[in-house]
Amino acid sequence: MIVSTRTVYLETMGCQMNMLDSELVLGRLRQLGYRPVDDMAGADVVLINTCSVRDHAEQKAYSRLGALKKPKAARPEMVIGVIGCMAERDPDGIFEKTPHVDLVCGPGELSRIPAMIEEVLETRQKLVALSENKSRRNSLLARAVDHDSVEALDLSREAGLPEQVTQAYVRIQRGCDKFCTFCIVPYTRGAERCRPPQVIVDEARLLAEHGCKEVTLLGQTVNSYAFPENGRRVGLADLLERVNAIEGLERIRFVTSYPGDFTDDILQAMRDLPKVCEYLHIPVQSGSDAVLKRMNRRYTVGRYEELLARARETVPGIALASDFIVGFCGETESEFQASFELVERARFKNLFCFKYSPRPTTVADRRLPDDVPDTVKRARNLAILQLQERISLADNQSFIGRDVDVLVEGFSKAAVKAQEAEQFRGSEVGWRRADQLVGRTRGDRIVVFSGSQADIGQVRCVRIQSATALTLFGELTPAAVANTVTPRTADVRRTTGP
Ligand code: SAH
Numbered sequence: 001m002i003v004s005t006r007t008v009y010l011e012t013m014g015c016q017m018n019m020l021d022s023e024l025v026l027g028r029l030r031q032l033g034y035r036p037v038d039d040m041a042g043a044d045v046v047l048i049n050t051c052s053v054r055d056h057a058e059q060k061a062y063s064r065l066g067a068l069k070k071p072k073a074a075r076p077e078m079v080i081g082v083i084g085c086m087a088e089r090d091p092d093g094i095f096e097k098t099p100h101v102d103l104v105c106g107p108g109e110l111s112r113i114p115a116m117i118e119e120v121l122e123t124r125q126k127l128v129a130l131s132e133n134k135s136r137r138n139s140l141l142a143r144a145v146d147h148d149s150v151e152a153l154d155l156s157r158e159a160g161l162p163e164q165v166t167q168a169y170v171r172i173q174r175g176c177d178k179f180c181t182f183c184i185v186p187y188t189r190g191a192e193r194c195r196p197p198q199v200i201v202d203e204a205r206l207l208a209e210h211g212c213k214e215v216t217l218l219g220q221t222v223n224s225y226a227f228p229e230n231g232r233r234v235g236l237a238d239l240l241e242r243v244n245a246i247e248g249l250e251r252i253r254f255v256t257s258y259p260g261d262f263t264d265d266i267l268q269a270m271r272d273l274p275k276v277c278e279y280l281h282i283p284v285q286s287g288s289d290a291v292l293k294r295m296n297r298r299y300t301v302g303r304y305e306e307l308l309a310r311a312r313e314t315v316p317g318i319a320l321a322s323d324f325i326v327g328f329c330g331e332t333e334s335e336f337q338a339s340f341e342l343v344e345r346a347r348f349k350n351l352f353c354f355k356y357s358p359r360p361t362t363v364a365d366r367r368l369p370d371d372v373p374d375t376v377k378r379a380r381n382l383a384i385l386q387l388q389e390r391i392s393l394a395d396n397q398s399f400i401g402r403d404v405d406v407l408v409e410g411f412s413k414a415a416v417k418a419q420e421a422e423q424f425r426g427s428e429v430g431w432r433r434a435d436q437l438v439g440r441t442r443g444d445r446i447v448v449f450s451g452s453q454a455d456i457g458q459v460r461c462v463r464i465q466s467a468t469a470l471t472l473f474g475e476l477t478p479a480a481v482a483n484t485v486t487p488r489t490a491d492v493r494r495t496t497g498p
């Protein structure tokens, strides 16, 4: 094993899957002696983990790469790598637009990063590693590296783990087979592949042994999880049961769910397994059946609302979250209204709303005109966000006077600001004290309160005193201060005691 003394700067854009990928790459590099640094321009190796889901995300990556042009000219020995979905989607475009990039590596080949860095340094050739299909096709501008197993990186997790972790992601599934017509993910992350249950359980146990209290099982459509075992199918509900049995873990989440084929056994598992949190992120995308059809979403609005009702009935106190796209190809005013009305009826805890962004190679981009003007997309986006902001505020205000269980994540300011900026772009960001702690309830509600370093990584009981649309504010209950409670209940089941 070559041990390096180099510094590495890794920046992550996009989804939770990318955050996990970055953690694994950085863990592997740290294990090889690399030292992570915050100074991008001064680092020996710079990696940008990119997202392709909307054009905006790609522009952001190019802007970061642009900032590296001068440092690279001054220090040509610097290695610049573009990894993740944009790397997979458009390797040639990256080398053309940013010729100072040395290596491009898709999300399925990240275990190759250390070897690629060495090879770049040795040969000064540009390198590209893409999924098997694409490597065969070969990039025109760089030499393709051989295909390797994508599992290797996940399995190297132990070596890169920090001493203490509170929360962690565990991949249960890669890729996606749904092919929603707007979505680039099936092209950048490939076909759906489920990891074996034993590997997942072992990884979650390893995390628990490192002090981890909460694991989030990750996949694009986690409710489709299926793995054959001794002639029977292990599904998500079975997996939840096995992870629930791991000692030391306190909370289990899973994202993202797909509204089609969402079976009741998963809801029952959420109800019956004490560690599984009462939180479901289940993107609907649109409230119009005609739009859902154009999107190739394989359910109707009626079926979706039935699912929400079943979830609320089976899992008391469940918090529901969703994603919407506005301004999809051909979206009429009345089709948009249908989305607006669904938001009004559904009473989500929160939602993410995106303006449709055509992605090259997707079916929508090839077959449907992107005919909703950007000004209309923007207005529709704002209308939905403002409506949801009112709903979230009312929902959060209903917690005032109640006690909630909070897994404390750390000091508050940065975390809260990032979340608000992402969700209600353009709305007022409230003032926060930097010495306050932030954590989440089981229903994924953000709670800010005063406490100490010792509370970080613990579940604490907090009495809610005030609320904004995105944040609950409170104080530790006297019992929590005395550390005499170990609460384990859903957000709304618990009420303030006498
Ligand atoms: N199942 C995935 C979805 C990945 S994309 C998951 O784990 O979340 C995340 C969200 O981005 C989608 O739910 C959708 O609302 C949005 N999105 C995807 N493609 C988009 C596009 N072309 N334009 C705008 N928003 C998009």
Ligand code: F3S
Binding pocket: 176, 177, 178, 179, 180, 183, 184, 185, 186, 220, 221, 258
């Ligand atoms: Fe994308 Fe649809 Fe899969 S949104 S990740 S193709 S479920």
